[in-house]
Structures are given as structure tokens and as C-alpha cells.
Amino acid sequence: MARLTDDEVATRLEGSEWRQEGEAIERDLRFPDFALAIAFVDRVAEVAEAANHHPDILVHGWNKVRLTLSTHSEGGLTEADFALARRLDELAA
Numbered sequence: 001m002a003r004l005t006d007d008e009v010a011t012r013l014e015g016s017e018w019r020q021e022g023e024a025i026e027r028d029l030r031f032p033d034f035a036l037a038i039a040f041v042d043r044v045a046e047v048a049e050a051a052n053h054h055p056d057i058l059v060h061g062w063n064k065v066r067l068t069l070s071t072h073s074e075g076g077l078t079e080a081d082f083a084l085a086r087r088l089d090e091l092a093a
């Protein structure tokens with residue numbers, strides 16, 4: 001899958017909860033407690049396995065989750081990252 005251009009990335013990020021960090025996109029989420037944060041991470045893992053596309057996941061500050069997406073094989077952002085981001089937004093909604 002081809003890497004997206006800077007313009008293509010910017011277009012996809014418009015109005016979204018995600019921001020660009022170098023060659024990746026990130027979204028921060030906060031939950032009422034640790035158990036709910038981990039339950040969300042479990043669901044992220046299921047979706048990622050099904051898509052065979054895997055975010056970096058950081059659980060920090062007991063109730064916060066940071067998701068980072070990039071396509072390792074391409075060394076940057078591809079449509080696969082934004083497709084997974086949309087699925088993860090559905091989970092988070």
C-alpha cells in the first residue's frame with residue numbers, strides 16, 4: 001500500500017480526533033477508570049488482529065490510552081492507518 005502525501009494526510013485529518021506526529025497519527029483517550037481503559041484496549045486488539053494492522057498502544061496515568069498508527073512496512077502513513085483509525089473511532093464512540 002502506497003504512502004500518502006502530506007496533502008492526503010492533512011485532508012484525512014480534517015475534523016478528526018487524530019493528529020500527525022512525524023510519520024504517524026495519534027489519538028488520546030481518557031476513561032473513567034483503569035478497568036475501562038483496559039477493556040477498550042482489548043477491543044482495539046481484536047479489531048487490529050482482524051485488520052492485520054496494529055497500533056502502538058500506551059496505557060498511562062491509570063485511565064488514559066494513546067493510540068499511534070503508522071504502516072511499519074512503508075515507513076509512514078497509508079490508507080490502512082486511516083481505515084483502522086475510523087474503526088477505532090467507532091469503538092471509542
Ligand SMILES: C[C@H](O)[C@H](O)[C@H]1CNC2=NC(N)=NC(=O)C2=N1
Pocket residue numbers: 052053054055069070071072073074
Ligand atoms: C506480516 C504482517 O502482515 C505484517 O507484519 C503486518 C502486521 N501489522 C502491521 N501493523 C502496522 N501498523 N504496520 C505494518 O506494516 C504491519 N504489518
